[in-house]
Amino acid sequence: MKNKYSIFSLIKNAFSYHENWEKAWKDPEPKKEYDAVIVGGGGHGLATAYYLAKKHNMKNIAVVEKGWIGGGNTGRNTTIIRSNYLWDASAGLYDHALKIWEGLSQELNYNVMFSQRGVMNLAHNLQDVRDLKRRTHANRLNGIDAVYLNTEQVKKFCPIINTSQDIRYPVLGGTLQRRAGTARHDAVAWGYARGADEMGVDIIQNCEVKGIKRNGDTVEGIETTKGFIKTKKIGVVAAGHSSVIANMAGLKLPLESKPLQALVSEPVKPIIDTVVMSNAVHAYVSQSDKGELVIGAGTDDYVSYSQKGSYDIVEGTLNAILELYPIFSRMRMLRQWGGIVDICPDASPIISKTSIKGLYFNCGWGTGGFKATPGSGDLFAHTIANDEPHKLNAAFNINRFVSGDLVDEHGAAAVAH
Amino acid sequence: MFLINCPFCGEREQSEFKAGGEAHIVRPKQPTELSDDEWAEYLFMRKNIKGVQFERWNHVHGCRKWFNMVRDTSNDQIKAVYKMGEKPPVK
Numbered sequence: 265m266k267n268k269y270s271i272f273s274l275i276k277n278a279f280s281y282h283e284n285w286e287k288a289w290k291d292p293e294p295k296k297e298y299d300a301v302i303v304g305g306g307g308h309g310l311a312t313a314y315y316l317a318k319k320h321n322m323k324n325i326a327v328v329e330k331g332w333i334g335g336g337n338t339g340r341n342t343t344i345i346r347s348n349y350l351w352d353a354s355a356g357l358y359d360h361a362l363k364i365w366e367g368l369s370q371e372l373n374y375n376v377m378f379s380q381r382g383v384m385n386l387a388h389n390l391q392d393v394r395d396l397k398r399r400t401h402a403n404r405l406n407g408i409d410a411v412y413l414n415t416e417q418v419k420k421f422c423p424i425i426n427t428s429q430d431i432r433y434p435v436l437g438g439t440l441q442r443r444a445g446t447a448r449h450d451a452v453a454w455g456y457a458r459g460a461d462e463m464g465v466d467i468i469q470n471c472e473v474k475g476i477k478r479n480g481d482t483v484e485g486i487e488t489t490k491g492f493i494k495t496k497k498i499g500v501v502a503a504g505h506s507s508v509i510a511n512m513a514g515l516k517l518p519l520e521s522k523p524l525q526a527l528v529s530e531p532v533k534p535i536i537d538t539v540v541m542s543n544a545v546h547a548y549v550s551q552s553d554k555g556e557l558v559i560g561a562g563t564d565d566y567v568s569y570s571q572k573g574s575y576d577i578v579e580g581t582l583n584a585i586l587e588l589y590p591i592f593s594r595m596r597m598l599r600q601w602g603g604i605v606d607i608c609p610d611a612s613p614i615i616s617k618t619s620i621k622g623l624y625f626n627c628g629w630g631t632g633g634f635k636a637t638p639g640s641g642d643l644f645a646h647t648i649a650n651d652e653p654h655k656l657n658a659a660f661n662i663n664r665f666v667s668g669d670l671v672d673e674h675g676a677a678a679v680a681h
Numbered sequence: 682m683f684l685i686n687c688p689f690c691g692e693r694e695q696s697e698f699k700a701g702g703e704a705h706i707v708r709p710k711q712p713t714e715l716s717d718d719e720w721a722e723y724l725f726m727r728k729n730i731k732g733v734q735f736e737r738w739n740h741v742h743g744c745r746k747w748f749n750m751v752r753d754t755s756n757d758q759i760k761a762v763y764k765m766g767e768k769p770p771v772k
Contacts, residue, residue: 507727507728520729521729576682
């Protein structure tokens with residue numbers, strides 16, 4: 265049993281200069297065999313392991329991660345959390361996650377700094393206005409809080425936005441989801457890792473998967489840089505590298521991996537107390553607790569695993585940011601980076617069994633996976649443990665690309681992919 | 682960001698181009714004969730290779746012509762560029 269984090273443990277450890285904190289998770293060598301192995305130690309993978317142990321009593325499991333936990337897209341996203349998706353299936357999926365977010369810090373005894381500061385999506389043309397109004401109605405029918413704002417209301421909610429009608433892409437309105445917001449990305453990975461470790465899950469870092477061993481149509485285990493691990497169930501949560509793992513098993517996925525870029529500014533005093541997303545011009549901005557502006561851009565259009573994107577994408581985003589927020593014109597940017605996102609043709613994820621028994625995939629989250637971390641882990645754990653999808657992720661099976669029953673969230677999700 | 686040697690215009694910045702995805706996916710000759718699985722394979726399934734990949738690109742802000750490219754997706758290095766209909770110059 266781990267010591268509980270509290271104000272008292274903080275005071276106690278202050279007396280020893282914070283040098284004697286208990287390790288949040290062990291650093292074990294892999295065992296010969298596990299009941300299930302999760303490939304990928306990001307937020308989704310660690311959450312999957314956590315819920316497998318907690319809700320499905322599978323304690324003899326491992327998470328293998330080729331780098332360090334939370335070092336991939338979990339550490340590279342812009343931490344936006346919302347559930348205002350158009351279609352019923354997506355609304356169910358993302359709001360399930362949002363409801364878990366609301367109690368996550370308490371559940372994990374780990375402050376994930378979930379901040380329901382609201383997310384506003386701007387409309388810049390008449391079609392945006394129609395789409396956002398339609399989505400607001402759809403959201404409310406699904407029990408998701410959403411309101412449509414006109415230009416004056418947008419200005420009132422976020423006064424630094426330039427609502428002049430003379431700019432290239434004027435603000436014609438927007439939607440607001442007040443329950444939406446941000447969370448601290450590292451804390452999510454670390455909180456789930458600590459919780460999973462406490463229940464006996466082995467978190468094995470610096471362990472890259474090199475092959476998947478099959479006997480006919482059944483998995484037998486994985487080859488890794490730390491040797492062969494025998495297991496009957498493999499849950500792959502490898503984001504941009506999902507296709508690479510799928511190829512090892514002889515599968516093809518409907519994914520393309522592309523760079524998605526983000527950047528942060530120098531830290532400044534509080535200036536923007538919400539999240540503003542502007543999908544038509546690909547400019548997403550919020551402010552971290554450290555004071556940095558966190559800015560998200562759009563994806564590059566070519567397949568790449570280089571974790572680098574093109575400068576013209578960043579330039580386009582900053583053009584839009586400066587037009588919408590002239591006050592930022594003299595801000596200096598501190599860091600810029602790219603993450604590799606796995607994009608599905610319908611911009612919805614895959615949480616599914618495959619044609620190979622014991623091989624499960626949770627992928628295709630594309631540009632917006634962070635928000636779904638707790639729900640994704642919960643539903644993927646259910647799918648692995650029962651060998652059947654939960655009703656909330658049944659629509660997100662891999663066979664939808666054969667049946668044609670797609671969950672088309674391109675644009676509908678308020679994000680132009 | 683990288684430079685692309687357009688087979689028609691010469692070397693230009695990548696921002697002048699649009700990527701068109703995996704190359705050499707052949708449109709089915711008998712679409713009516715295809716099973717749902719075969720349609721899915723043709724329409725949606727992609728190799729998405731980490732490493733050397735064959736792709737289509739279009740010089741949208743230049744000659745607007747399509748061509749093929751061989752590129753290493755792990756480091757964005759271009760191995761070869763060739764016109765539509767030509768055989769890939771490298772394996």
